[in-house]
Amino acid sequence: MSRGCFQEEHGIFRRNFRQFIEKEVAPYTLDWEEKGEWPKSVLRRMGELGFLGLRHKEEHGGAGADYLYTVVMAEELPRCGVSGFPMGIMVHTDMATPIIGKLGSPEQVERFLKPAIRGEKLAALAITEPQAGSDVGAIKTSAKKDGGEYVINGSKLFITNGANADFLTLAAKTAPEQGLHGISFFLFPTDTPGLQVAKKLKKMGNHSSDTAELVFEDARVPKEYLLGEENMGFYYIMQNFQGERLIAAVSAVAGSQLLLDLTIQYARDRQAFGRPIIKFQVNRHKVVDMATRVAVARSFVYDVCGAFDSFDSAQSADPAHAVPFELVKEISMAKLFATEVAKLVADECVQLHGGYGYIEEFPVARAYRDTRLLSIGGGTSEIMKEIIGKIMDL
Ligand SMILES: Cc1cc2nc3c(=O)[nH]c(=O)nc-3n(C[C@H](O)[C@H](O)[C@H](O)COP(=O)(O)OP(=O)(O)OC[C@H]3O[C@@H](n4cnc5c(N)ncnc54)[C@H](O)[C@@H]3O)c2cc1C
Known part of the structure; x- marks a missing residue:
């Protein structure tokens, strides 16, 4: 996939979506940053x-659109001026719900997926725990079968949308003795007795997104809320991660470009020693280095998105449609490279703003804090390198 692969209809969608973000979202995001959540x-x-079901099948209420529409959405969301709101939305559309479209029973689709696509129910993806982040297999939250129900006990940490979600796509151990092969996925309504939002976490950045710690004490869900097959959760999580990581890479490139554009304008306007600071060769080279890295990242990320589209379009949990290792490697590389570029760009852009870059009113200060999450969330840079190394048989 290259830029040339965007068709006219993607362009029309981009204009509509951008207009929505600029008119109905951007004017309010700073307020949401103060409040610590969006409405x-x-x-x-x-x-x-119709923005919440782009990748979903039409019979589920989605648009059945190709992956490029999702790419466009992820590229336009950062125009709202903050990263927290885009993160909350992308968790809903691209992290917590795609797996329901692939694995969900007709009842699960009716009860959870369709309302999520209509925007009536907010979704969160609950995998990480206080003692298990990178090491997903070490999660301890348990789901024990008791008659026609599963009884959930344990806790989840750093859950985006966790305080406000209407349901969770929840990973829990159904066979703890089987380690990685004992994890299952559940759909968990947050009004279930026994679930408590233990804490809304205060963060360095992404303030408009709520991030929560959740505690489960004998919380019962009907066995019909098991998603897919029992003990197949690790496989589903790894498959689900691919879309999550790729969209993080797209967002990283788009956010970097916006920040770079804004900084170039600043460097043209800001005078020092009788000339615009962009006219100092050292700064010009810095900008050129950043622009080059962002362009290379975009090109690679687009290429990987093109390869991913055929697996995403299959909308199937059948292992025959599993994302192949070679593509997993490239998605991991895309996330690794794009998010590290974004961190570098954010740092250099603060530097080019001088003291103003450190002042909260300047968007670059917020972007610097928000960007720091990209190489941690959804799998750290170190874990991306581990995955790539393993697939390269190193
Ligand atoms: C704001 C925010 C939002 C989040 N949203 C969600 C969400 O919605 N749902 C969810 O389930 N999770 C969410 N997370 C959790 C996130 O995915 C984890 O924080 C991340 O995967 C890292 O796990 P950890 O924090 O436990 O770090 P750890 O796994 O403890 O890692 C700590 C450090 O050790 C390194 N490390 C670990 N293992 C290795 C290794 N094998 N080799 C080399 N280095 C290693 C890591 O790279 C890292 O630098 C969120 C986190 C944050 C901060």
């Missing part, structure tokens, strides 16, 4: 406008 009315509005 569900935006989710409903996005549902009405």
